[in-house]
Amino acid sequence: MNNTQHVLNKKSISKKIVTRENALGLIVLIFFAILFIFTNFKTPSGITSYLKEVAYLLMAATALTLIIITGNIDISAGTLVGLCGYAAAYFAKMGMPFYVYIPIAIVTGIIFAGINGIIVTKFKVPSLVTTLAMVNIHLGIFILLPSGGWVEGMQNNFTDLGSKVFFGFIPLIFILSLIIFIATMYYMKYSRFIKKVYAVGGNSKASVLIGVNPKSIVLKTFLLEGALLGLASIFFYTTKNIVQANSAFGMEMMFITAVVVGGTSIMGGSGKLIGTAFGVMLLALITRSMIFFGLQDYYSYAVQGVIIIAAVLLTHMDFSKVKRNRELRAANKAAADLGMGGKK
Amino acid sequence: MAAKEWRKKKLFKITYQKVLFILLFTLIAFFAIMEDFILLKPNVLFGLTENIMEIGLMALPMTLIIITGGIDLSVGTTMALSAVVTGAVYGATQNIAFALFCGISTGILCGVLNGLIISKTKVAPLVTTLATMSLYLGIAKIIAGTKIFSDFPDGFTFLQTNKLFGVVPYQFVLFIVLFIGFALFLSKSTLGRYVRGIGFNEEAVKYSGVKIAKIKFFLYVTTGLICSIASIVYLSRLPAAKPDIGVNLNLQTITAVVLGGTSIMGGVGSMSGTFLGVLILGVLRKGLQLIGLGGNVYSFVLGIVLVICLIGFSFVESRHKKVL
Numbered sequence: 001m002n003n004t005q006h007v008l009n010k011k012s013i014s015k016k017i018v019t020r021e022n023a024l025g026l027i028v029l030i031f032f033a034i035l036f037i038f039t040n041f042k043t044p045s046g047i048t049s050y051l052k053e054v055a056y057l058l059m060a061a062t063a064l065t066l067i068i069i070t071g072n073i074d075i076s077a078g079t080l081v082g083l084c085g086y087a088a089a090y091f092a093k094m095g096m097p098f099y100v101y102i103p104i105a106i107v108t109g110i111i112f113a114g115i116n117g118i119i120v121t122k123f124k125v126p127s128l129v130t131t132l133a134m135v136n137i138h139l140g141i142f143i144l145l146p147s148g149g150w151v152e153g154m155q156n157n158f159t160d161l162g163s164k165v166f167f168g169f170i171p172l173i174f175i176l177s178l179i180i181f182i183a184t185m186y187y188m189k190y191s192r193f194i195k196k197v198y199a200v201g202g203n204s205k206a207s208v209l210i211g212v213n214p215k216s217i218v219l220k221t222f223l224l225e226g227a228l229l230g231l232a233s234i235f236f237y238t239t240k241n242i243v244q245a246n247s248a249f250g251m252e253m254m255f256i257t258a259v260v261v262g263g264t265s266i267m268g269g270s271g272k273l274i275g276t277a278f279g280v281m282l283l284a285l286i287t288r289s290m291i292f293f294g295l296q297d298y299y300s301y302a303v304q305g306v307i308i309i310a311a312v313l314l315t316h317m318d319f320s321k322v323k324r325n326r327e328l329r330a331a332n333k334a335a336a337d338l339g340m341g342g343k344k
Numbered sequence: 345m346a347a348k349e350w351r352k353k354k355l356f357k358i359t360y361q362k363v364l365f366i367l368l369f370t371l372i373a374f375f376a377i378m379e380d381f382i383l384l385k386p387n388v389l390f391g392l393t394e395n396i397m398e399i400g401l402m403a404l405p406m407t408l409i410i411i412t413g414g415i416d417l418s419v420g421t422t423m424a425l426s427a428v429v430t431g432a433v434y435g436a437t438q439n440i441a442f443a444l445f446c447g448i449s450t451g452i453l454c455g456v457l458n459g460l461i462i463s464k465t466k467v468a469p470l471v472t473t474l475a476t477m478s479l480y481l482g483i484a485k486i487i488a489g490t491k492i493f494s495d496f497p498d499g500f501t502f503l504q505t506n507k508l509f510g511v512v513p514y515q516f517v518l519f520i521v522l523f524i525g526f527a528l529f530l531s532k533s534t535l536g537r538y539v540r541g542i543g544f545n546e547e548a549v550k551y552s553g554v555k556i557a558k559i560k561f562f563l564y565v566t567t568g569l570i571c572s573i574a575s576i577v578y579l580s581r582l583p584a585a586k587p588d589i590g591v592n593l594n595l596q597t598i599t600a601v602v603l604g605g606t607s608i609m610g611g612v613g614s615m616s617g618t619f620l621g622v623l624i625l626g627v628l629r630k631g632l633q634l635i636g637l638g639g640n641v642y643s644f645v646l647g648i649v650l651v652i653c654l655i656g657f658s659f660v661e662s663r664h665k666k667v668l
Contacts, residue, residue: 073470075595125654126608128415128470132595133650140644250591253474266468298489298587302482308475312467 021275028281039292044169053284055177056235061258063228065276070221071201071268072127078252079138082245084108084233089151089243092158106230113226121215142245149245162238173235185273202269258283261311360605360660364620375631386511396626397515398574403600404526405567407618412542413610414469419571420590421480426451427575428484431493431585440497448572455568459561484587493585501583515577527615543610600625
């Protein structure tokens with residue numbers, strides 16, 4: 001009895017260590033080591049600019065992880081970040097302090113993500129095409145905005161948030177982003193709502209049978225996503241002097257990439273936030289490393305593509321065959337030791 | 345008697361396609377009235393299709409892929425890559441036949457890579473093509489750098505000026521020929537049946553002995569081929585090959601297909617719907633240009649039209665289900 005218990009424990013420990021998230025973490029670590037040894041990435045400014053990039057990517061990728069776990073997707077995330085950033089910048093330009101414009105960005109995000117959510121849940125339009133249409137609508141809104149969606153010459157009340165740095169290399173926005181991320185991760189572990197989110201993503205019909213309303217869960221997830229994207233827009237635009245709404249167009253692919261590389265299934269129902277965090281770190285490292293290795297910017301697209309394919313193939317690889325062979329060999333060896341003659 | 349009544353009922357039943365057809369004519373009428381009936385001149389009316397045909401061509405195989413429940417986000421960048429390869433090879437060898445051969449092989453290779461990953465592994469098409477999208481864009485950027493390949497022989501740019509009977513653009517003729525081919529494939533051939541079947545219920549088709557992986561592979565390779573043909577049409581119309589020509593085309597191609605009533609969940613859809621979708625895109629673009637609005641107003645209006653159509657589609661579909 002005691003023996004079997006021991007074996008089971010041993011097995012579960014090894015299972016806990018060898019996960020796809022940890023494998024990804026190892027890749028990120030190796031990447032870090034290479035950059036530290038061979039380039040001058042380790043200078044404070046290098047690390048600061050890296051952490052600034054991680055800050056907004058982390059927020060947006062967290063938002064999209066939640067959406068993708070429900071089995072939906074949001075292609076309009078990039079343009080939505082642009083809209084939130086514009087709204088915040090518009091009010092910051094009028095001299096409003098941060099406790100006014102940050103809520104405004106969040107509310108803008110909630111409103112527009114709410115529109116997505118309502119179309120997806122009430123009218124039963126698949127989220128891929130809903131948000132596809134929304135990308136077009138957002139791009140149109142950028143043009144209808146005053147001065148074409150540009151706000152120039154941001155004052156200190158806006159840019160201070162993005163440029164403040166602690167200990168010489170840790171930006172304030174990274175700390176804020178990390179706090180919100182850890183809070184979300186804690187929330188994901190213990191809240192009932194997130195369990196329902198996983199249930200809806202895994203099997204929507206079954207979730208109805210256990211008393212979950214999938215529509216309301218999906219709608220709430222969209223609202224939460226909007227709030228997180230609003231925060232991401234703050235972290236993205238406060239590092240800049242000029243807020244240009246359409247500069248975020250196209251970033252949605254990067255967000256989705258980070259989530260997918262992090263091991264979240266695009267079909268919904270599975271995925272972990274820690275994987276998303278590693279995915280974000282890896283993606284930001286790729287774009288950074290292009291600069292530090294002195295390659296032109298356009299190499300990063302190709303490298304990004306190759307790395308996504310490699311990461312996704314690795315995480316999707318079926319190790320069961322290899323494992324079965326190994327077990328069979330071990331069993332044969334044990335049988336041979338006992339003098340019974342193993343089967344080939 | 346009963347059959348006659350049933351036929352009559354069928355004729356007046358509201359289907360999504362009929363609504364789309366009415367929408368197309370309403371749009372044409374609206375823009376015609378707004379601008380002194382300029383739009384109704386045959387020259388202008390057929391000219392609508394001139395700029396939209398790359399999207400139209402790529403929308404045809406995309407319809408098949410979306411009917412199987414997959415998606416291809418890499419069409420635009422495949423087209424751009426094959427255009428850049430064509431331009432680069434012609435710049436190096438001055439041999440247009442060889443350049444076109446290289447361009448088309450590039451398109452096919454892109455399709456092969458997509459098809460291999462999607463059919464051999466369990467990676468979702470959305471993820472695969474998301475990755476290959478940036479991969480192909482990156483390769484195109486590495487090949488081209490900051491250069492724009494605009495050096496082509498004289499005969500190559502004949503789509504710029506020549507038109508069939510002086511009115512119909514040749515690319516539209518090509519589109520119609522391919523459209524008929526694809527429509528027959530989808531509705532009449534066994535393989536087309538399987539394509540629809542995969543969208544409805546992949547497991548069921550698999551257990552009836554159909555090699556799904558082969559069909560999927562074939563579809564993605566076809567898409568690559570058509571993308572390279574679209575790149576030739578593009579270059580012949582606008583001889584300037586650069587990597588970012590295809591960046592916006594992915595979403596527009598999917599928009600055309602979805603507007604045509606093809607369900608993104610798979611199983612439902614038709615080529616004639618895609619045809620109407622492409623034409624609506626063309627009318628909107630040209631019509632707004634005639635009124636004096638262009639660029640992002642077009643995408644705004646397109647987005648609104650798409651949302652309304654999608655809601656309408658789900659409404660019509662749910663009514664049918666209730667009737668059944």
